[in-house]
Amino acid sequence: MTEQTKRIFGIDLGTTYSSIAYVDEYGKAVIIPNAENERVTPSVVFFDDDSIVIGDVAKESSKLYPNEVVSFVKRSMGEPNFIFLHNSEEYRAEEISAYVLKKLAQDAEQYLGETVTDVVITCPAYFGINEREATRKAGEIAGFNVRHIINEPTAAAIAYGSLDSNDERIVLVYDLGGGTFDITMIDIRKNSVEVICTGGDHNLGGKDWDDRLVAHMVELFQNETGTDEDILDDPDTWQDLQLSAEKAKKILSQRPKTPISVTHGGERVKMVIGREKFEEITEDLLERTIEFTKEMLEEAKNKGYQSFDEIILVGGATRMPQIKTQIEENFSITPKVFDPDEAVAKGAAIYGWKLGLNDGLIERVSQKTNKPIERIDDISVMIESNELSAQDFKKAAQEVADQTGYTLPSIERSMLKVKNVTSKSFGVVAHTPQDDEIVFNIVLRNTTVPITLKKDFYTAVMDQKTVLIRIMESETSRVEVPLDHAVEIKTAVLNLPPNLPADLPIEITFTLNEEGRLHLTAMETTESRQVEVMVDTASVIQGEDLEKAIARSQNLVVH
Secondary structure (H helix, E strand, O other), rough: OOHHHOEEEEOOOOOOOEEEEEEHHHHHHHHEOOOOOOOEEEOOOOEEEOEEEOOOHHHHHOOOOHHEEEOOHHOOOOOOOOOOEOEEEEEEHHHHHHHHHHHHHHHHHHHOOOOOEEEEEEEOOOOOOHHHHHHHHHHHOOOOOOEEEHHHHHHHHHHHHHHOOOOOOEEEEEEEOHHHHHHHHEEOOOOOOOEEEEEEEEOOHHHHHHHHHHHHHHHHHHHHHHOEEEEEEHHHHHHHHHHHHHHHHHHHHHOOEEEEEEEEEEEEEEEEEEEHHHHHOOOHHHHHHHHHHHHHHHHHHHHOOOOOOOEEEOOOOHOOOHHHHHHHHHHOOEEEEOOOOOOHHHHHHHHHEEEEEEEHHHHHHHHHHHHOOOOHHHHHHHHHHHOOOOOHHHHOOOOOOHHHHOOHHHHHHHHOOEEOOOEEEEEEEEEEOOOOEEEEEEOOOOOOEEEEEEEEOOOOOOOEEEEEEEEEEEEOOOOEEHHHHHHEEEEEEEOOOOOOOOOOOEEEEEEEOOOOEEEEEEEEEOOOEEEEEEOOOOOOHHOOOOOOHHHHOOOOOOO
């Protein structure tokens, strides 16, 4: 491939399993098997002395070396307090995730004989600024040019919408993965995929079903042996039970019961767990996903969407039969299971393929019109306003087709518009007339991005020297919320000129781009002094720690 048509790979960086995909010469998304010839790779990292082992071997090694194995690290993305210590070296969640990414890319390069440089990485729709920035940093540590961070349900919808159908439909994507749950309403049309609303919980997933099984097994073991010891305090036992629970969950999705044995402290207890009991002890977890779905549907009604046509199930945990049963009971519709393990990576690959072809279109249309073009949407605007003739666009598209080997309809299909929404609300700390501190949200959750919004605030006293701007993120859709209902993600200081009166307007502008990255500008109106902040939050790896992680990753071969 030439530099202009460099392949952009799609990566599903999952809590429990990850995968990588690309679009082949026929325009079809294809999962790339790993070195073990498996289509998904466990997101498990084993620090084996000076080697880093990823995947199935790492997962099996957790039985013997539980303190040297890291799993479910995605749940700690963007958390400043997460540190894994190995050989006196500290590793953040972003770096550990980067090793999973390197393994996927390394195996893909071996399979295709082609270097992986540019990628689209997925994340849960419910990820906030911290987690999204951490995901991007993980890609950078792994050595990638991260072209885009895309929401997992959106990626799944792109894959679903790429199937041979011209039907316009409103789809709910019920995405229950190993560690996260998203419910998203998406309007799929011939030339666009538009997210309407999203909700969920990035700390709810298949692992929580596993944990309930583990707790149940511990209780049965205690009853059988007459001990009140918490056997999970033993790392070896804890790891063994985690693996047994995951296996049992998968069996119970196929069979009505499964035998399990628990060994601890020289004692072994055999037990049989039935599907009915499993569903009973996890009923509240499933109910939470239903409640999140109902909440999201209420928000969709406020945006004018009263109904939907289909529910598609994505994520390995949706194989549990009780999921389908509960959805049918609550929403009177039979959901479709859609490629649960692979849809997200395939959708990311299709989006990456679209970005690559769009690069070529932008370059050629820019040459033909002698105008700088930044985004593919600009071309659509030029066509609509007759700045670009249909004939000239067709010529540009044909040139890209000739260069890439794709068909002209494929190039035209890459003009697909993808619209997303923000999963959080963003605002600043302000004072009420009663001088109480509140969070005033400027961008509300489920607002379509990209978007730029402005709001005037006012200085508190005469001759105020500075304005402290505290940028806040929250999960509510209200404009004004209590301070303790939001999380501070960044601060900025605006210096003011002297001798200003009280109540001077301070104009604050929030800009969110397509992938939910936030840029803030604050300006005072007398001398137009301003401060700009690109919110790459302080809790995400940066500075010396980031440089150290990149250097370690560059010299590392994962196994």
